[in-house]
Amino acid sequence: MATIIKNRNKWRAQIRKKGIYKSASFHTKAEATRWAYALEAQIDAGEYNTTPNILFAELIDKYLKEVTLHKRGKKEERYRLLRIIRSNLGNIPLPLLNKEHFRQWQNQRLTEVQPVSVARERATLSALMTKAQEWDFIKENPLKTLEKIKTPPARTRRYSEEEINSLIFVSGYTPTQPPTSIQNRVGAALLFAIETAMRAGEITGLKWEHINLEQRTAYLPKTKNGYARTVPLSTKAITILKHLSQLERDKENTAFQLTTRRLDAVFRKLKQKANLHQADLHFHDTRREALTRLAKHLSVMELAKVSGHRDLSILQNTYYNPDISDLVSKLQ
Structure with missing residues (x-):
């Protein structure tokens, strides 16, 4: 039941029904009563729409300021969302936004970038729409029922011993002297990654106090x-x-004295020097190499503890790639 009270020279109507709270002021009690009864009827019939009349770009802006700002990957997510703001999708009024608009955006993006990149952007959009549901801006997330993007199989590339030896050789890293140059330390980081399954960012951010x-x-x-x-x-x-x-310690007290960007740039130079520039080899492939090696000594749960994976299917399907001959040797 609506609450209608007089506030100075106006009448204020308040409605709290089925989780919806609305209020408005009117010149007469009759106007307030009519508004309240009409709104309650809409709510009871399931016809009341809480979607604000704003552009989708304005919703994205709100998300950037209130959600993205507090994420570790805020820089990359902000870049993705700002691109969407500038697209046709950003100009759609939120009350009109539907699955077909997202389908058109998705099909267009698939002509511009790789499916993996579109899938990443779509995941960001889906998180945004889920948050909009929490804000009571929309009732349903249209991306939940939009057909999935066909992405290529998970990467399975591993390092060969010859590739590892070549990269370490051109880096100049040796176990007999400190790695004084940046190339030396990138070589050391490569070997360290294969021993620990740590990501590039985790290695470059590793501090002596830890x-x-x-x-x-x-x-x-x-x-x-x-x-x-x-x-x-x-x-x-x-x-x-x-x-x-x-x-000598650097001012950040990091062990490898490298930034992720510098490590990536020097790693690409090392591939050139080792004549591996066409070998489709990424630094991140060390993680797969490391976990496959560690799997010979650790159980899957222990492996997940080392790698930090909380989804064992990703660990199994993406980062564990054993040589089948090794498995055959374990059979009777």
Whole structure:
């Protein structure tokens, strides 16, 4: 039942019904009563629409300021959403926005970039629309029922011993002296990644205060999925860190004294020097190589603890790629 009260020289009507709260002021009690009864009838009939009359671009802007701003990957997400704001999709009024608009956007993007990139943008949009539901801006997320994007199979590329040796050789890294140059340290980072299954960003962000050489652990307070984890270190990984400890500390107190951008750029140069520039080899492939090697000694749950995977299917299908001959040797 609506509440109608007099406030100075106006009448204020308030409605709280089925989770909806609305209020408005009128010059007469009769006007307030008519408005309240009409609105309650709409709510009871399921016809009341809480969607604000704004452009989709305005919803994106609200999401950028209130949600994206607090994410670790805010820079990349902001870039994706600003691109969408500038697209035709951003000019659609929110009350009119439907699945067909997203289908048109998706089909257009598939002519411009790879399906994997479109899938990433769509995931961001879906998270935004889910948040809009929480804000009571929309009733349903139209992306939930839009046909899925066909993406290529998960990457399965592993390093060969020859590729590893070639990259380390051209980097100039040796276990007999400290890695004083940037190329040396990128070579060390490559070997360290294969020993630990750590991501490039986790390696470049690794600080000495988070390393315990005696207990052979490295603590990662910030990771890609937002959960901290502690990584066990092999004897080879410890050896690499001991070489790095002989260097003068940088102001950030990082072990490898590299940024992710610098590591990526130098790694590409090393591939050129090693004549591997056409080998379809990424630094991130070290993670798959490391986890496949570790799987010979650790159970799947232990492997997930090392890698930080919370979805075991991703660990199995994307990052574990054993040589079938190794599995055959385990059979009777």
